[in-house]
Amino acid sequence: MKKIINNPDNVVDEMLKGIIAAHPSYVKRVEGFEVLVRANAPQPKVALVSGGGSGHEPSHGGFVGKGMLDGAVAGAVFTSPTPDQVYEAIKAVDGGKGVLLVVKNYTGDVMNFEMAAEMAAEEGITVEHVVVNDDVAVEDSTWTTGRRGIAGTVLIHKIAGAKAEAGGDLQEVKRVAEKVIANVKSMGMALTTCTVPAAGKPSFVLGDDEVEIGMGIHGEPGTHRETLRSANDTVDHLLGKVLEDLSLDKDDEVAVLVNGLGGTPIMELYVANLRVAEVLAEKGIRIAKTYVGNYMTSLDMAGFSVTVLKLDAELKDLLFAPADTPALVQN
Amino acid sequence: MKKIINNPDNVVDEMLKGIIAAHPSYVKRVEGFEVLVRANAPQPKVALVSGGGSGHEPSHGGFVGKGMLDGAVAGAVFTSPTPDQVYEAIKAVDGGKGVLLVVKNYTGDVMNFEMAAEMAAEEGITVEHVVVNDDVAVEDSTWTTGRRGIAGTVLIHKIAGAKAEAGGDLQEVKRVAEKVIANVKSMGMALTTCTVPAAGKPSFVLGDDEVEIGMGIHGEPGTHRETLRSANDTVDHLLGKVLEDLSLDKDDEVAVLVNGLGGTPIMELYVANLRVAEVLAEKGIRIAKTYVGNYMTSLDMAGFSVTVLKLDAELKDLLFAPADTPALVQN
Amino acid sequence: MAATVSSFISAINDSITSNKVFLTDLDGVIGDADHGINMTRGFNAVVLKVSEEDSDVGATLKKVGMTLISTVGGASGPLYGTAFMKAGGEAAGMTTLDGETISKMWLAALEGIKARGKATLGEKTMIDAIEPAMEAFNKAMGEGATIEEGLDKAIEAAEVGIEYTKTIRATKGRASYLGDRSIGHQDPGATSFTIILKTIAEHYKKEVLGV
Amino acid sequence: MAATVSSFISAINDSITSNKVFLTDLDGVIGDADHGINMTRGFNAVVLKVSEEDSDVGATLKKVGMTLISTVGGASGPLYGTAFMKAGGEAAGMTTLDGETISKMWLAALEGIKARGKATLGEKTMIDAIEPAMEAFNKAMGEGATIEEGLDKAIEAAEVGIEYTKTIRATKGRASYLGDRSIGHQDPGATSFTIILKTIAEHYKKEVLGV
Ligand SMILES: Nc1ncnc2c1ncn2[C@@H]1O[C@H](COP(=O)(O)OP(=O)(O)O)[C@@H](O)[C@H]1O
Ligand SMILES: Nc1ncnc2c1ncn2[C@@H]1O[C@H](COP(=O)(O)OP(=O)(O)O)[C@@H](O)[C@H]1O
Ligand SMILES: [Mg+2]
Numbered sequence A, B: 001m002k003k004i005i006n007n008p009d010n011v012v013d014e015m016l017k018g019i020i021a022a023h024p025s026y027v028k029r030v031e032g033f034e035v036l037v038r039a040n041a042p043q044p045k046v047a048l049v050s051g052g053g054s055g056h057e058p059s060h061g062g063f064v065g066k067g068m069l070d071g072a073v074a075g076a077v078f079t080s081p082t083p084d085q086v087y088e089a090i091k092a093v094d095g096g097k098g099v100l101l102v103v104k105n106y107t108g109d110v111m112n113f114e115m116a117a118e119m120a121a122e123e124g125i126t127v128e129h130v131v132v133n134d135d136v137a138v139e140d141s142t143w144t145t146g147r148r149g150i151a152g153t154v155l156i157h158k159i160a161g162a163k164a165e166a167g168g169d170l171q172e173v174k175r176v177a178e179k180v181i182a183n184v185k186s187m188g189m190a191l192t193t194c195t196v197p198a199a200g201k202p203s204f205v206l207g208d209d210e211v212e213i214g215m216g217i218h219g220e221p222g223t224h225r226e227t228l229r230s231a232n233d234t235v236d237h238l239l240g241k242v243l244e245d246l247s248l249d250k251d252d253e254v255a256v257l258v259n260g261l262g263g264t265p266i267m268e269l270y271v272a273n274l275r276v277a278e279v280l281a282e283k284g285i286r287i288a289k290t291y292v293g294n295y296m297t298s299l300d301m302a303g304f305s306v307t308v309l310k311l312d313a314e315l316k317d318l319l320f321a322p323a324d325t326p327a328l329v330q331n
Numbered sequence C, D: 001m002a003a004t005v006s007s008f009i010s011a012i013n014d015s016i017t018s019n020k021v022f023l024t025d026l027d028g029v030i031g032d033a034d035h036g037i038n039m040t041r042g043f044n045a046v047v048l049k050v051s052e053e054d055s056d057v058g059a060t061l062k063k064v065g066m067t068l069i070s071t072v073g074g075a076s077g078p079l080y081g082t083a084f085m086k087a088g089g090e091a092a093g094m095t096t097l098d099g100e101t102i103s104k105m106w107l108a109a110l111e112g113i114k115a116r117g118k119a120t121l122g123e124k125t126m127i128d129a130i131e132p133a134m135e136a137f138n139k140a141m142g143e144g145a146t147i148e149e150g151l152d153k154a155i156e157a158a159e160v161g162i163e164y165t166k167t168i169r170a171t172k173g174r175a176s177y178l179g180d181r182s183i184g185h186q187d188p189g190a191t192s193f194t195i196i197l198k199t200i201a202e203h204y205k206k207e208v209l210g211v
């Protein structure tokens, strides 16, 4: 394992300290917990809390700031945080107008965040939660756990965060978050494995020209393995699946996120983005805004995901609203 | 070679198109050339042009925008652009107040940019250039090519760009750029090799726990190889070399850039940044601003560099000035 | 009964820790390669919280459960944590356990897991080991077996449960994202449960029966 | 003389292209692993610009130089480009070349490279092959040798030059960043020059002399 770390046991703590050292005007730590909150939290507004296992940086701590999150809870690498950690975040950010938890759809995250919400409710804090499940690689079924939450989560932070910043009440913020969730779909693929620091070895093994399609962001296997194809063919496949699920019409407007998984150079993400733009243009779908970069990563994994969010006037306005966070500044 | 590309021959062209597809409000292409300029260029101000081989994304195209660059020239991967390309950029951005070329100190870059400057001068355009040489891994000597330009280059874009945006004339912008160059030092290390698409195989080979210290951003070998050490020991070494060259006193103010080389997760960069902050704090040096992320990359190379810029009141003001580019937005 | 709760916990910690890589590797195949790491982190924390003075089995198991909840994370943290807390609830104030109490504790633990995780038998989770093991234990006790005979039957059933998880498609937990690709691989949580169960049985035989 | 400038250029393109990986690998050791890629890109472009109709050696070589400058990039682009342009300047209007003209062209090329790159002999660059090769050619011609004999002497000297680059520390170009670590490795530019020189000699013998 080749990593710039000191000790696998301290990596999350040191990373959080490193984030604060870099961005003290944005974030501070809830002492004793793996929780980052806005430097000037709580705000007199509905507060947004997200989180999950670490290893997805800049998610989620990098999105704490004006117009996005109020708190981010960092679990151990790839392991959802415990309820007491989430509970501390809720307490730290609650400004009296309630707290919305943005949870990615993993059994662990859902259970731990729900337990925290129960604890907070007992303390009289109004807490709601939404569950993000944008990964179309996974079959959608009410009989199973359903779909995973992946990169689309960042767009929920952006848009619901803007609604909260604009003074929306808890139910409005939740409604907007759920509208985004209903309209955002993603799918990814991995060129390489990733290595959890505490494991010290790769989570899985891929052959020299083998890739994993429909990969999860924790190194969970995807739908299948195949031989690496061209960027265009790969995008066509991922985007095809995403669009199958979105039922877009000509002249519909969308936001696009071409997300790197941590080990893929930005150059390649832009090559992929070109194809995304071409395919959408062919279909007459208009792109209102595009994000390209490392937003929801999987440690050192090479690969990327494509996210498409169908916009309406409300979502578009909120998407374009200002944000000021360590990892995303938007005027 | 595992890359999200279509054809190694088209990767630069497709990347540039992908950048424009993502950020049409920021950048446009000089048709027929590998040149990105501000969407609303030329501006009625001194124009800044930078560039070099591709593979360092978001450098340099990602920094084209308000308060930074006016034009970026993209050579083939790791190969400095040809004079005609640079010349087209100069012509496209010149608003009558002259053009400053920000060149990294590589024989090829210097020659090609100088030839372009000669061509532009013949057309009556006032062109100046500065040469960035922040890499302390390389011995400093007037008998040789001198030091390489690496990640510190981004801070020249930021600060000289702010000076130009503020209305500085060509000589003032050049003076500020040279002041940054005199006060910025960097050093990097690589955990892995990188693969040039057209070469199709790794540029060099490192053993399983071997790292290259003092690595250049084109996969050029550094000062030596060693066994991977802890993040803290590695930072101590790199930062030590950087500080040896800067002669900082207690209470001096600096800017810090912890730069990822493309394949290193942001998590690890923040772990490294914590140590940078600790070492500077021990010495009583104050950090006015920290950047952590992928600013000057080397394709898929894992590794990082540490840059320290000694600030004075003028540089600090300009560093904090707003910027609005695809890869760096600052309020 | 010479063996303290703390000595059981410490034995579990040892066996989980020595199976850290094994459990993590199992999770790597159909999950996210952290189950052994999670469980080890949890039980390492638990042994620091529990001491020889903790004689009230119920109170001690509740402490174990709370500690697991606040240190393990992931899916297994709330599930195992709830299980230990619920089991502890059935043993409040007790310093020794009989077969009947053990049956009650086991059922409470299982129901806690089912309520928290909304899974049932046949979804390729730890339940596929816990439930048949409990039933085998109850059956043996109903037939007049000793506790150690009951535990041996339970272990047999848990191992059958592990084999069963190999044959089915996961519909709960992280492995469910794989659909049919999850078939053929054993469930990490069912495995960690079986390791815990075996450790309890061994420790019981060695420390309580002295065999 | 049956061989056109264009046939020489096309032969050079072939040998550079077939040495693409070799040259790139050499550059990987002490540079940035692109020299073969750069040179191949350049000469591939050059052959498309030059045709059998280009009979004016000087004008054609200028075109070659311009094309190299605008397609190769890096350090070798301006250097080789300047070299061909300067060489062309000495052959303006000519359709055949004699030994004396070749000497003048060679010197102009060398001086162009030195002016552009600010390097001299012994800095581990292409100059360490170009300059001794030119001197050997001139010496042979001064002693009354034929052009092909002169070229053979030049090749010998260029090869000695390559060996020499292995023994010295680079002080110009990208390899200079390595300091002493550059010792022991041959310079890619000196190597590509020698390949070009050999190709010219072979093509001359085959096409002009018909041997
Ligand atoms: N809903 C559920 N009900 C019961 N057990 C579950 C459920 N979801 C997951 N599990 C168990 O948890 C185990 C995985 O634990 P772990 O790897 O620690 O958590 P995570 O899946 O969050 O990484 C699975 O092997 C399975 O036995
Ligand atoms: N200043 C110089 N003068 C003469 N030749 C040089 C100089 N700098 C570099 N070279 C030559 O250029 C070669 C490298 O070319 P290339 O790899 O194409 O460019 P780059 O170094 O920009 O990647 C070196 O091997 C050397 O022979
Ligand atoms: Mg997990």
Ligand SMILES: [Mg+2]
Residues within 6 Å of the ligand: B053, B078, B079, B080, B108, D032, D034, D074, D075
């Ligand atoms: Mg080069």
Ligand SMILES: [Mg+2]
Residues within 6 Å of the ligand: C027, C031, C032, C033, C034, C035, C074, C174
């Ligand atoms: Mg797991």
Ligand SMILES: [Mg+2]
Residues within 6 Å of the ligand: D027, D031, D032, D033, D034, D035, D074, D174
């Ligand atoms: Mg080179």
